[in-house]
Amino acid sequence: MVASPDIYDRLTGVFHDVFDDTEIVLAPQLTADDVDGWDSLTHIRLVLSVQREFGVTFSSGEVGQLKNVGELADLIAKKLGVQAHA
Amino acid sequence: MAMTLYTELAWLPRPAAVFSDSCKTALAAEEGLGRRLRMLATQALDSNQLTKLARVIARARAKGASLAPLVPFRLGVVSNATTDLLVPALVATAARHGIALECIAAAYDQVTQEALSPDSTINRARPDAVLVALDHRGLPFRPAPGDPAAAARIVDDVVGHLDTIRQGFRTNSDAISIVQTIARPPERLFGSLDAGTAGTLGHMIETANRRIADSVAASKDLLVDVAGLAQTVGLAGWHDLTQWNLAKLPFSDAMVPLYADHVCRVIGAQKGKSRRCLVLDLDNTLWGGVIGDDGLEGIKVAQGDAVGEGFLDVQRFALALRERGIVLAVSSKNNDEVARLPFQKHPEMLLREEHIAVFQANWNDKASNILAIADELKLGLESFVLLDDNPVERDLVRKMLPDVAVPELPEDPALYARTLAAAGYFEAVAFSDEDRKRAAFYQDNARRLSLQKQAGDIESYLASLEMEITFQPFDATGRARIAQLISKSNQFNLTTRRYTEAQVEQLSHDPARWTLQVRLADKLGDNGMISVIICRKEGADWEIDTWLMSCRVLGRRVEQMVLREILDHARREGAARLVGVYRPTERNKLVEQHYGKLGFALARTEPDGTTIWHLDVAAASVPAVPMAVRRVGFDAPAAGIAA
Numbered sequence: 001m002v003a004s005p006d007i008y009d010r011l012t013g014v015f016h017d018v019f020d021d022t023e024i025v026l027a028p029q030l031t032a033d034d035v036d037g038w039d040s041l042t043h044i045r046l047v048l049s050v051q052r053e054f055g056v057t058f059s060s061g062e063v064g065q066l067k068n069v070g071e072l073a074d075l076i077a078k079k080l081g082v083q084a085h086a
Numbered sequence: 087m088a089m090t091l092y093t094e095l096a097w098l099p100r101p102a103a104v105f106s107d108s109c110k111t112a113l114a115a116e117e118g119l120g121r122r123l124r125m126l127a128t129q130a131l132d133s134n135q136l137t138k139l140a141r142v143i144a145r146a147r148a149k150g151a152s153l154a155p156l157v158p159f160r161l162g163v164v165s166n167a168t169t170d171l172l173v174p175a176l177v178a179t180a181a182r183h184g185i186a187l188e189c190i191a192a193a194y195d196q197v198t199q200e201a202l203s204p205d206s207t208i209n210r211a212r213p214d215a216v217l218v219a220l221d222h223r224g225l226p227f228r229p230a231p232g233d234p235a236a237a238a239r240i241v242d243d244v245v246g247h248l249d250t251i252r253q254g255f256r257t258n259s260d261a262i263s264i265v266q267t268i269a270r271p272p273e274r275l276f277g278s279l280d281a282g283t284a285g286t287l288g289h290m291i292e293t294a295n296r297r298i299a300d301s302v303a304a305s306k307d308l309l310v311d312v313a314g315l316a317q318t319v320g321l322a323g324w325h326d327l328t329q330w331n332l333a334k335l336p337f338s339d340a341m342v343p344l345y346a347d348h349v350c351r352v353i354g355a356q357k358g359k360s361r362r363c364l365v366l367d368l369d370n371t372l373w374g375g376v377i378g379d380d381g382l383e384g385i386k387v388a389q390g391d392a393v394g395e396g397f398l399d400v401q402r403f404a405l406a407l408r409e410r411g412i413v414l415a416v417s418s419k420n421n422d423e424v425a426r427l428p429f430q431k432h433p434e435m436l437l438r439e440e441h442i443a444v445f446q447a448n449w450n451d452k453a454s455n456i457l458a459i460a461d462e463l464k465l466g467l468e469s470f471v472l473l474d475d476n477p478v479e480r481d482l483v484r485k486m487l488p489d490v491a492v493p494e495l496p497e498d499p500a501l502y503a504r505t506l507a508a509a510g511y512f513e514a515v516a517f518s519d520e521d522r523k524r525a526a527f528y529q530d531n532a533r534r535l536s537l538q539k540q541a542g543d544i545e546s547y548l549a550s551l552e553m554e555i556t557f558q559p560f561d562a563t564g565r566a567r568i569a570q571l572i573s574k575s576n577q578f579n580l581t582t583r584r585y586t587e588a589q590v591e592q593l594s595h596d597p598a599r600w601t602l603q604v605r606l607a608d609k610l611g612d613n614g615m616i617s618v619i620i621c622r623k624e625g626a627d628w629e630i631d632t633w634l635m636s637c638r639v640l641g642r643r644v645e646q647m648v649l650r651e652i653l654d655h656a657r658r659e660g661a662a663r664l665v666g667v668y669r670p671t672e673r674n675k676l677v678e679q680h681y682g683k684l685g686f687a688l689a690r691t692e693p694d695g696t697t698i699w700h701l702d703v704a705a706a707s708v709p710a711v712p713m714a715v716r717r718v719g720f721d722a723p724a725a726g727i728a729a
Contacts, residue, residue, distance in 0.1 A: 017134045020106070020141065041170045044332065048339045049134055060331045 003073030007054075007080075011073055014049045018042065028070025054080065091501070092319050092344055097493035097509035098130040099484070105135055109142045119146055120156040120186070125488050127182035133175060133342050140174035143181065147188075156186035157357050162208035162216035162261065163191045164200050164251075166224025167336035172346065176217075179346035183354030184468065194334065197224065198247075201254030209258040215308070215356075216255045217264045217349060218248065221336055222271065222291060230285035231275060237285035237293075244294045245301065252307055263307045264352060267295040269316035269337070271325055308352050308515055315348055351513040361491055361511040363465055364407060365456055366400075367474035368418035368425055368447070369637075372437065373397050374499065378424050378577035378637065378673055388434045396499035400473070401436040403503040411521035412512055413443050413463060417455040417472070419640055420447040421577070421675060422534060429532075445532035449676060451641060452479050453486035453541035462535050471511045473502070476638065477610040478551070485550075486542040548642060552609040553713035555644065557651050557720060560594035560601040567615045568603055571634060576673035579634040580666070580680060598623050599631075600655060604648060606639055613639055617648060626662035628652070628703075633666075633680075643711040649684050650708045655720075657703055664706075665689075666699035684708070 003011075008026055016022045019037055032038040038046075047063050050056075050072070056079035066072050090096060102108065105126070112122040123146075126139055146153065159180065163169050173189045180187030190211040192200045197220065200206040208216060226243045230236035252263040270291045280286040295313050302309040316324035319341065326338035337345065354360060369376045374386030374393045387401075388394040408414050414437075418425050425447035429439045439445065444462055446455040452472065460467055467489035474480050480492045493509050495502055514521075560568060569587040576582065585593065593599050604617035616639045620632040630652070635644060656664060666681035668674075678697075682688065685706065686699035 020138055044335075045134070045137070045171070047332075048329070052132075052340070057328065060328055063332055 003070075003077040007073050007076055010053055011050070011069070011076070014046070014053050018046050018049050026069050026073075028068060028073065030069040031067065050076065056080065091496075091505060091508055093323075093340055095130040095343055095347060096496065097505050098128060099494055101129040101131055101135060105129070105131075106138060109138055113142050113145055119151050120153045120181075121488065123153065123181045124156065124184065127178055127180075128488075128491075131178065131343060133171065133339055136178040136343060136346065137174040139178035139181070143177055143186075153186040156181060156184060157359070158186045158188070159215070159353055159357065160188045160190065160211065160213040161264075161353070162200075162211060162213040162255070162259070163189055163219060164197045164208065164216060165192075165219035165336060166195050166197060167219070167221065167330075168194060168334040169219065169336075171335065171339060171342055172219070175342045175346035176349060179343070179350045180353065182347070183350045184359040185350065185353055185357060187350070187353070195224070197251060198254075201251040201258070204258045206258075208255070212259055213261050215262045215264050215353070216259070217310075218251055218255075219266060219336065220248070220268075221266075221312075222268050222287065225268070225294075227287060227290060229275070229287065230290075231283055232285055234284040237290055240285075241290050241293045241297065244290070245297045248298060249301070252305070264310055264349065265298060265302050265307055266310050267298055267313035269313050269324055270321060272321040308356060310349050310352055312345070312348075315345065319344070347510070351510045352515060355513040355515045359468070360513050361412075361471045362469040363413040363415060363443075363459070363463060363471070364404060364512075365415045365417050365459060365470055365472045366404060367452075367472070367476065367479065368416060368420060368428075370475045370499070371397075371473055371502070372400060373428060373432075373435075376577075376637065377428060378420055378676075379574050381576075382427055382431055385428060385432070387428070387432065393499060394434070396502060398434070398436060399500070399503040400506075403507060405436055405441065407512060408441055408525045409522070410512075410514075410517065411524040413465075413524070414441055415444040415446070415459045415463070416442050416532070417446045417452050417459065419449055419452075419637055421673075422447045424577075424673065426532070439532040442532040445534055447534075448537075449640060450537055451482065451486075451541065451544055453483050453544075454537050454539065456483065456487060456490060457539060457541050458535045458537050462533065471506075471509075473506060475499075475502075478608065478642075481551075481610055482544075482547055485547055486544075544641075549712040551642075553642065553711075554607045554716060555647050555713050556605040556607075556716040556718060558603050558605070558718040559720065560590065560603055561719060562591075564603045564615060565590055565594075568618050571615065571618050571636070572632065575634040575636070576671070577637050577676050578640065579632075579671075579674050580630070580677055581632055581669045582671050582674060583632055585632075593620060600628065600652075600659075602648070602651065604635075604644065606642070606644060617644060619648060619652065621652065621656075621664075623659070623661070626660075627665050628656050628661045628663070629665040630667065637676075643713075645680070645684060646708055646711050647713060647715070650710065653701075653703060653706055653708065661703055663703060664701040666701065668697045668699070670695045 012026050015024045054076050062075060108126055112126060115122060163173060169191050173191050177187050177189055190208055190213055192208055200208045226247055230240060255261045255263055268291045270288050274280045275286050280288045283289055299309060324337050324341055329335040329338060366372055374397055375384055377385055386394040387397045404414055428435050444459045456470060467487055470490045472483050472490055472492045475495055483490055484492050491511050493506055495505055565587060569590045572585050594601055600621040602619040603615055606613045606616050617635040621628045622631045666686050681699035686701045689698045689700045691697050
């Protein structure tokens, strides 16, 4: 399932909050290597904040498999059961 | 739902939308940084916001800024779990409790080594205290169901293990330990049988917790009752297995702000930062209703009354606090004699005058009253808590006296006492005979103080409230509420003339009458209809037959705006003079000088004490008050005298 623009908007807010940086622009291909301060601890904070923002929970396995922002957004969409029109 | 009181720290105001910006501004400020940080921390912050604030504190420290009046405290943190999320939360939350906390965290799962090795990270840092954050996974528990002898040995081992760690830090750092009780996992082996079967995990944890608490109480170390906290919010919500597996988080991240607050309360209490005086509002805080309007028989404070029970709980809790040495005071917008009546005469009241050290019932603002109470009791403002149902009073005291703790309250009075208790303002690390005696020391007949000084700039506070006043003639929609106000208002009521709903309807169609209903909203909410005016047109005179107002909005200058509105309409209809009448009753002394204050001249006093006042319509000039004006059902004001 592909994430909608609305999911990207809310996700951007979460990134700004967690990284304390309002300059971050999200794109599906974005990975941890592209963002300053995206270490393993921040990754956990990010995952927890996403769960809170969207009211979803990820399994341990799902968190481990995420490769980039696009996969994270798609996983959120899948959890929410939101139909795509990105 | 009940859990959210705790997990969302519902006694704290929600953070302002500009929280991130405020963090940055605080850092840029040259002085008063410590106070700003404390104010920022005194909001219901989530994990990310706490992390942000902790970052600001770290930066301030890095550039050598003074964090005074926050009291410095160095805390070592050891745990069998990941503490990376806890540490920033602790640093930020400590500011809420008046502490400039510096944390030294040991590496993951290095507990015994840290305690026993003199040159470990923690011991080299020479902390004031070490938080020993161990849960059941970090202690030598193993299952021994049905084997009491083995179970006893295991509990000995667990308690002994903790003793070794505590002893280690004491010897090597001269630091006290902050020890935790153990939150039981929700999984049971047999079921209910676990509770009575030695050697099940639950049974052993309960036994160990009892011994840990006793052992800490007999030492200089401090206890954080994590087991009790986890039970309060629910064990299933506390233990998050996914998060443990993912990152070895000791408990659900949703509980981090609450946990941090509980740890910091204990540190604050240790540093003498706990509150010592509870200031109570009266109407709709200690009893349901308004004593000045509803009278002794009308207020709700009785057993068996669904609303009254909640208020009794508040009184019961206040009394229990007093028994343990917390001083009680009253600050209420009321007449002194009227406010004391329930304490003296109401059979169901638990609180009596002898329980109240200082009793401030007057019509001044609460900030000035709390200042007077603080002076009289020789206590600093940071010793005070104000319990008040009125959001505007709460907001005013927070702005004027930021050192005073002012809990948010839920809609339902049934939850007032629980909310106050959940806030943990009166956390103690010891309980002595002295505490017990303090209540008697302050037992002094509910002293009444005259006010020495005014707190801060009330004018600009009023402007910041973004008030909007709505003027409207009587109409069918408002009729029931108009009649209710007319039949109930006693204090701010100039003539106390009662009209039935049917009479109110007649009045609204009578061409010889001019009627006004007034509503007031502000940024904290809608106060609804708060004032009612009826004028009788008699040639060139407009006699003000009825002028009443809800005391809830006293001190907001509503009277001034109402008079401007009356004058505007009187001018347009060609009236030359307003005639004000004050008819004294037992309840309305508050407005004895109402017309005098508004610029009316006293025309005469009648034998029964009634006073008649005159105001020349053409000459009158009443300054506007900063509030937006809305008119419904009236024409726009005449040019030149617009509000």
